[in-house]
Amino acid sequence: MMCSLWRGSSLTLNSSLNRRLFKSCRQLGRSYNIASCIPEAVAFQGVSDHSGLYKLSVNESDRFWGAVARQRLSWISPFHTVQNCDFSQGKIKWFEGGKLNVSDCINTHTHHPSHPFISPNFVDISLHRQLLELTCRLGNLLKRQGVRRGDCVTLYMPTCPLAVASMLACARIGAAHNVVFAGFSSEALADRIRDAQSSTVITVNQGVRGGKVVDLKRTVDQAVQNCPSVQQVLVAMRTENTVAMTDRDVPLEEEMMKEDVVCEPVAMDSEDVLFLLYTSGSTGKPKGLVHTQAGYLLYTSLTHRYVFNYHDGDVFGCVADIGWITGHSYIVYGPLCNGGTTVLFESTPVYPNPGRYWEMVERLGINQFYGAPTAIRLLLKYGDEWVQNYNRSSLKTLGSVGEPINTEAWEWYHRVVGDGRCPVVDTWWQTETGGICIAPRPSDPGAEIVPGMAMRPFYGIKPALLDTEGEVLSSNDSTGALCISQAWPGMARTIHNHHQRFTETYFQPYPGYFFTGDGAYRSKEGYYQIIGRLDDVINVSGHRLGTAELEDVVVCVYMFVVLKKAVAVQEDVLAQQLREMVSRSIAKYACPDFIQVVRCLPKTRSGKIMRRVLRKVVERNTDELGDLSTLDDPDSVHEVIRGHQRLR
Numbered sequence: 001m002m003c004s005l006w007r008g009s010s011l012t013l014n015s016s017l018n019r020r021l022f023k024s025c026r027q028l029g030r031s032y033n034i035a036s037c038i039p040e041a042v043a044f045q046g047v048s049d050h051s052g053l054y055k056l057s058v059n060e061s062d063r064f065w066g067a068v069a070r071q072r073l074s075w076i077s078p079f080h081t082v083q084n085c086d087f088s089q090g091k092i093k094w095f096e097g098g099k100l101n102v103s104d105c106i107n108t109h110t111h112h113p114s115h116p117f118i119s120p121n122f123v124d125i126s127l128h129r130q131l132l133e134l135t136c137r138l139g140n141l142l143k144r145q146g147v148r149r150g151d152c153v154t155l156y157m158p159t160c161p162l163a164v165a166s167m168l169a170c171a172r173i174g175a176a177h178n179v180v181f182a183g184f185s186s187e188a189l190a191d192r193i194r195d196a197q198s199s200t201v202i203t204v205n206q207g208v209r210g211g212k213v214v215d216l217k218r219t220v221d222q223a224v225q226n227c228p229s230v231q232q233v234l235v236a237m238r239t240e241n242t243v244a245m246t247d248r249d250v251p252l253e254e255e256m257m258k259e260d261v262v263c264e265p266v267a268m269d270s271e272d273v274l275f276l277l278y279t280s281g282s283t284g285k286p287k288g289l290v291h292t293q294a295g296y297l298l299y300t301s302l303t304h305r306y307v308f309n310y311h312d313g314d315v316f317g318c319v320a321d322i323g324w325i326t327g328h329s330y331i332v333y334g335p336l337c338n339g340g341t342t343v344l345f346e347s348t349p350v351y352p353n354p355g356r357y358w359e360m361v362e363r364l365g366i367n368q369f370y371g372a373p374t375a376i377r378l379l380l381k382y383g384d385e386w387v388q389n390y391n392r393s394s395l396k397t398l399g400s401v402g403e404p405i406n407t408e409a410w411e412w413y414h415r416v417v418g419d420g421r422c423p424v425v426d427t428w429w430q431t432e433t434g435g436i437c438i439a440p441r442p443s444d445p446g447a448e449i450v451p452g453m454a455m456r457p458f459y460g461i462k463p464a465l466l467d468t469e470g471e472v473l474s475s476n477d478s479t480g481a482l483c484i485s486q487a488w489p490g491m492a493r494t495i496h497n498h499h500q501r502f503t504e505t506y507f508q509p510y511p512g513y514f515f516t517g518d519g520a521y522r523s524k525e526g527y528y529q530i531i532g533r534l535d536d537v538i539n540v541s542g543h544r545l546g547t548a549e550l551e552d553v554v555v556c557v558y559m560f561v562v563l564k565k566a567v568a569v570q571e572d573v574l575a576q577q578l579r580e581m582v583s584r585s586i587a588k589y590a591c592p593d594f595i596q597v598v599r600c601l602p603k604t605r606s607g608k609i610m611r612r613v614l615r616k617v618v619e620r621n622t623d624e625l626g627d628l629s630t631l632d633d634p635d636s637v638h639e640v641i642r643g644h645q646r647l648r
């Protein structure tokens, strides 16, 4: 017998009832009973509107999160303490004493065994019941192969049902997963396997992306040569092509089919590790951020429900890759926890043509579409017809994530993709935050939206802007370092094996606050707009990279190259070699678009590269170079400007 740990709780309202409720809420304006729109509010008597509920969530955080956790999660044993957090030590603990199993978020939905789970390319695994069976077989296989509670399994897989089942199988048996984006090079993969000390890796023979076959198993073979901890590699067959198997390799499907379809979920402590996810920091070494069980699950399911106005029966289409936090939180944990139909997208937005996303929206009846500005910017260049060829009447909410969405892209997304009737929600968050922290309509489906702004904090999120002296900027219409002043359940707990780096990075820059690394502007109305990173982290096509990581190989993504005097080499040959180096050592997406050879870089007298000056040159904002008084060699800037003009 499988025990069902996840109650459908508030989300068991059927979808037509829910829709009716929301419609009448809107018609009534703000005088409605909030509990009928936000079932969580039932627990809080006296709260009558969204802003009241938000205030309660930050002012009486224990009361808010305690009630929501009791209502939304099914516990094997109840928690005794809502939170036990101390930013000065980087101590974050939620729901201590509680026991649960997050993979069981799919279990309660076995009362909808034929409820769809996913669709596009995988007709064979498309129901919640099938996902559960797959998860259990895999869980049993992992146990047979010696994986134990507390171990960490590395996944190097494309976004496919087996990858989701592998994540959930780890969760079911109490192992942590470490998903590595399947576009990373073998060196980057090896670094992450070594840091996580995984003995088991799960991969596929080959991936298929944008019509191209990618030899993922070969990359794993190269990586594990330098990973002594690895004892076995489970290999699934994504394509029909056979690949060389060694003694270390286990044919996944074949072995899995020998296993039982029942696998008892292990009772995990709220603060046991659910997964590691590596992300770039401002030093060369990626950080293995640690997320734990109950708080993460609660936060992703709550944000998924309210930020996107998701309802039971909706089809949720997040087109991210499961190798990033967006995929973890809004392809897997949030939607599945809410019993939702979640779409897995394995391709690129322009394959086989730029109508790919919208064809999928029509075919699958997607209600919420969640993507990255970089893809939107790319697609708008192909014109409106690719969108208009398809019926998008199912769409209700359009989401954006990963980088600022510029006005042109926002307008196009809203006007063309959403036919001017779907709200666009620009969601700000990070690998570290676990789930969305700032978004236009975190609860109120009728709230005003300002284009290109993340706007409003989610429940329990209390943002603060601090100036360079560490003083809180209390008035509106100010710009400063974006910090969060109190803990929330979805936040990362530590950096794997480097707790000191965790406290130094996030809690020491502004004592008493979690520092996000981003700068933000708070408008006159009190809405937040993200300005960009304040540290040496850069965003390339929505992917996060540390400049130091790139500097291990070369200087920058718009790459300025300083040659040693003795080197005489043609610039195009050099550019080719540098691109190959970046691709080999990091990933293809990190390759620079422009490579400019310069005699020297603009540096301060103390030897620091003035990146802001380089950035302005590249942006062609040479009127805004700012204060150059600390520059060591003023000619260096003019040379960079002249070289840049030649290159463009």
Ligand code: PRX
Pocket (backbone or CB within 6 Å): 279, 325, 326, 400, 401, 402, 403, 404, 405, 426, 427, 428, 429, 430, 431, 432, 454, 516, 517, 518, 530, 532, 533, 539, 543, 544
């Ligand atoms: O700089 C912010 C940017 O992406 C960073 C987080 O990257 P990562 O951990 O890879 O997670 C990306 C997906 C959640 C942030 O520090 N960022 C994320 N969302 C936005 C954003 N910048 C502007 N607007 C956003 N909506």
